[in-house]
Every structure is written in C-alpha cells, then in structure tokens.
Amino acid sequence: MVELMLRRLSPSSGVEQGGTATLFSCSGISLDLGGREILREINLHVQAGEVLGIIGPNGAGKTSLFEILSGRMPPKSGTVWFKGENVTSLPLHSRSRLGIGRTFQTPVVPDELTVGETFKAARQAYRPFLTKFDAEYGADLVGLKISEDTPAMQLDTFNRRKLLLACLLMRRPSLLLLDEPAAGLINSEVDEIDKLLRMLAKEMDVAILIVEHRIELLGMIADRILVMDAGEVISEGLMDDVMADPKVHAAYFEDFSEEADA
C-alpha cells in the first residue's frame, strides 16, 4: 500500500509535476538494438492539452522512442506512465484501449479496403465496437470528405493521413503520439494539420507528442520542445530557447557538415 502511494506521488509517476497534473510521462528510458545503444535515460512528460514537440537530427532516436512510448517495443530499462499507472509492460493494443493513439511516418492504408471498409475495420478492431456515428465524428473532426466507396489505396498522402487520424480520433484518445504528421504534405495541407492539432489540444484537451522536422509547424503548435541527439535529450524548453542552445546548434551543425563531407 505504502509502495503504491509512493508510486502515485512520485514525480516520475506523472501524477503531479511542477504543480500541474501530468497525463503521460516516461523516466529513464534506455534501448539497445543490434548491440548498439539507441536511447539513453530519456525522461519526458506532457499534460492534458499540451503539445510537446520532439526534434533532432536523423537517427537521433525519435521514432525508436515512439516505439517504446506506444508499446510496440519494450525498453531495456525505464518506465512509462499514463494517468498515474505504470503501462511499461502493456502492448500497443492495450495502450490504445486506455486512450493512447499513435500515427506513423508513412501513412499506410489497407490494400484491399475502401474508405468505408477501413472505418468499419477500425470500429471493430477491439471492444468496445464503435458505431457509424463514431466514424462520422472522426471524419468530421479531420475534415475527410471522400466517398465511402473510394479504395483507400487511391487516396493521396493528405487524405491517407486524415483517414488514419480519423480512425484514431473516433476512439476519443486523450494522448496522441504523432510521428511526422506533415511529411509529404504541401503548405496549405500543413496549415490544415496545424489548425486541427491546435483544436484537438486547446479545445478538446488532448495531449500531443509530435515528432516533426518542420520547425515552422512546431513553432506554431508546440508549447515546449525537446531536442534529441544520438539517443539522448540534449535540450528542452521553449522553441526560441532550444534553438539558441549551443548544444542544439552543434548537433545540427555537426550532422550537416558530416553530410557535406560524405
């Protein structure tokens, strides 16, 4: 009992941090793959309605971190907390049920299904099964205006991203893990994603962790930025502050000079 209380009151449990209720957090996350250290002692936290942007040069470990936070991969060590509970050992589908939704860099849609069938499969993916109204709610939120009979494979990148996001949103998640949601989009589409994410966070209180290379998008929507390099967090804070951090300059500058030398 005492241990449980300590767990609940511990800052790393994410219940109370800096005077604000933390919805989701991780502490001491490390990961090895193929005999290499990929992540080392990562800590982060996010509260309801907050947008945390994650940036870093290629290979910094951002996607690997999302694999762990979403439950697709176990860490070597460390803990993931959601709504005050330790969810480190829960797989992806169990975390989805609790209210964690994740999107991927590449918006892969089902080969053989239409838009309507994709929604149906998502509605029935796990209990509680959802209704057509839930699917319409998700489609309305993202502004998806495509006939149900359209094969999902025929959708362009933007509508694929919208379809996949709608399938997540119809479950009313309280946390979204978004891996480069603007990749492959043109500027007007990025603006639409920007508005949608702001609405989800600020009007619907959804917490968002977003990995994104487009600094201008993050500058508009992120409340805080966390910068990763070579598997570690090297800077954290407001966008202007992290961009002025010499460690961040060094991480990007060294990467670019290595690319130029190659």
Ligand SMILES: Nc1ncnc2c1ncn2[C@@H]1O[C@H](COP(=O)(O)OP(=O)(O)OP(=O)(O)O)[C@@H](O)[C@H]1O
């Ligand atoms: N299955 C794996 N086995 C071995 N190494 C891996 C594996 N997956 C990723 N890595 C390595 O882990 C490191 C981090 O990769 P990761 O994709 O997480 O970085 P990232 O920051 O998301 O990069 P990008 O911005 O290019 O998407 C890279 O060096 C990558 O080569």
